[in-house]
Amino acid sequence: MKLQKRERQARLSSLLEENPLLTDGDLAEYFGVSVQTIRLDRMEKGIPELRERLKDVAVRSLDDVKSLPIDEVIGDIIDIELDKRAVSVFDVTKDHVFQRNGIARGHHLFAQANSLAVAVIDDELALTAASSLSFIKPVRAGERVVAKAAVRPDGRPRRSIVEVISTVGDEPVFTGTFEMYRTHESGKEGQS
Amino acid sequence: MKLQKRERQARLSSLLEENPLLTDGDLAEYFGVSVQTIRLDRMEKGIPELRERLKDVAVRSLDDVKSLPIDEVIGDIIDIELDKRAVSVFDVTKDHVFQRNGIARGHHLFAQANSLAVAVIDDELALTAASSLSFIKPVRAGERVVAKAAVRPDGRPRRSIVEVISTVGDEPVFTGTFEMYRTHESGKEGQS
DNA sequence: ACCGGATTTAGCACTTGGTACTAATATGAG
DNA sequence: CTCATATTAGTACCAAGTGCTAAATCCGGT
Incomplete structure (x- = not known):
């Protein structure tokens, strides 16, 4: 059991990294644990909730568009x-x-x-x-x-x-x- | 008043186009009308809610990253x-x-x-x-x-x-x- | 076999930013 | 004045959470 938790949290991090649009429910199903467990995992890892993750991605991409014109030189x-x-x-x-x-x-x-x-x-x-x-x-x-x-x-x-x-x-x-x-x-x- | 509405809806569209992360509350304050009015405007214009807009932006930017190699040519x-x-x-x-x-x-x-x-x-x-x-x-x-x-x-x-x-x-x-x-x-x- | 700490699960109240729907008011033009 | 259009208000509900408390499990050590 010691390993289970670490392992799960590690996978969770990398999973979310490549696909930030998974809900706690999706993840709970994926790992076969309860939603609460996922929540605890996110807490411990300091991973923000879905809505925050989405906003981050969106803001970053909007900023990118705005900073493109630096391409002048x-x-x-x-x-x-x-x-x-x-x-x-x-x-x-x-x-x-x-x-x-x-x-x-x-x-x-x-x-x-x-x-x-x-x-x-x-x-x-x-x-x-x-x-x-x-x-x-x-x-x-x-x-x-x-x-x-x-x-x-x-x-x-x-x-x-x-x-x-x-x-x-x-x-x-x-x-x-x-x-x-x-x-x-x-x-x-x-x-x- | 005929103009007010059209005008507001037009501005609303372009506003959201360049800044998709405004809530109905923000917009209501900005235009000095009630939140409900903003909702109605969005309905009529077929503009999705904030969360959907965010997801769109996020998904598009994630897709972009994956399809960037198209810039190979x-x-x-x-x-x-x-x-x-x-x-x-x-x-x-x-x-x-x-x-x-x-x-x-x-x-x-x-x-x-x-x-x-x-x-x-x-x-x-x-x-x-x-x-x-x-x-x-x-x-x-x-x-x-x-x-x-x-x-x-x-x-x-x-x-x-x-x-x-x-x-x-x-x-x-x-x-x-x-x-x-x-x-x-x-x-x-x-x-x- | 039993205890204790870690881990997991459950439950409830509350939050945001909405939808869907109904009903009450303006407001303005004919 | 009246009638349609526009606006505002209020209610119930939803998703995807947070925060908190409490209960249930598990697992190892003695």
């Missing part, structure tokens, strides 16, 4: 000098990789580099006109990608070239050349 | 012939555009094209090795982007080239050339 920009250079870091998680092989999907590396290229341009409007990319080495979940962007002028008016090199540790994993379109000339207003 | 693939060609559509919403100017962020167009390029390759492992892109015309929220991919062999072993052209209506908005790496030779196993 991919990666954290940690250093920037407009129209010159910029650096951002991006932590690759399991959400960014193919389930099959654990390798980061290319568009995330592109997104980091591209949004960095947009950010480094000192203009109201900066658009990517064209780009050329090279995926040098696969990146995996848990790795931190550091992207460095450098701006150089293009011959044509209202254009700038941004070169981005992304590395994990010391190793380059991605490079991209972005041809950016802008509404105003490249600034270069000299000092003061 | 960006855009809906509507036609595919492995190692030959594929077509996908992607509806641009306000979540995909810069707030400032309403223009779709480049990485979404890239993501659609790139994941289509990955999908069209008939191999366990397909990775983008390099690519070259051209953003021809800005895309805005509400537009539907159709991407068409065509595969052609590369001279080198275990490589394929995928050309993607994305259009809105008749107008091309994006083109990309993807050099794909694969583990096995391009199949081409002839007819049986």
Whole structure:
């Protein structure tokens, strides 16, 4: 009997974790014990009642929706000098990789580099006109990608070239050349 | 008074849409009417009670977690012939555009094209090795982007080239050339 | 065999946020 | 003024609980 209780409470926790919408009644039936026993178990484990669990899940998912727009820039920009250079870091998680092989999907590396290229341009409007990319080495979940962007002028008016090199540790994993379109000339207003 | 009711019911709907966790009591207070009135309004509008709304949100979000891998591909693939060609559509919403100017962020167009390029390759492992892109015309929220991919062999072993052209209506908005790496030779196993 | 603590079950009153239904009032337009 | 529409009130009931008390079981040790 000593084991029964522990065992049951442990299973109960994990059961509820993967399916929070079970009532005490469901659980009582499942374990073949009385509803009261389930209640006691929940008390001891500090597991809230069904209604609270539901609200938690709901609130969390609503919050998620609201916090999505942070996606405006991919990666954290940690250093920037407009129209010159910029650096951002991006932590690759399991959400960014193919389930099959654990390798980061290319568009995330592109997104980091591209949004960095947009950010480094000192203009109201900066658009990517064209780009050329090279995926040098696969990146995996848990790795931190550091992207460095450098701006150089293009011959044509209202254009700038941004070169981005992304590395994990010391190793380059991605490079991209972005041809950016802008509404105003490249600034270069000299000092003061 | 004719207007009062309609107006209140309309506001009530939209209020609950963006915040499903309001009780009838909250709403009654908010509109300065009795709880019963709110109940009647909900009846007429066919809006379920708080607990049901919560459960819906919760279930949907739990389902989402399970079905997230669908984000493995960006855009809906509507036609595919492995190692030959594929077509996908992607509806641009306000979540995909810069707030400032309403223009779709480049990485979404890239993501659609790139994941289509990955999908069209008939191999366990397909990775983008390099690519070259051209953003021809800005895309805005509400537009539907159709991407068409065509595969052609590369001279080198275990490589394929995928050309993607994305259009809105008749107008091309994006083109990309993807050099794909694969583990096995391009199949081409002839007819049986 | 018997005792005692742990475990389990039962029962009751009460809570929230409702449903379902009935009945009484406004209120306003013709 | 009157009649339909709209609103409010009140009752009984439900699900899924909490909180509390009390009884029944079980199980091991001596």
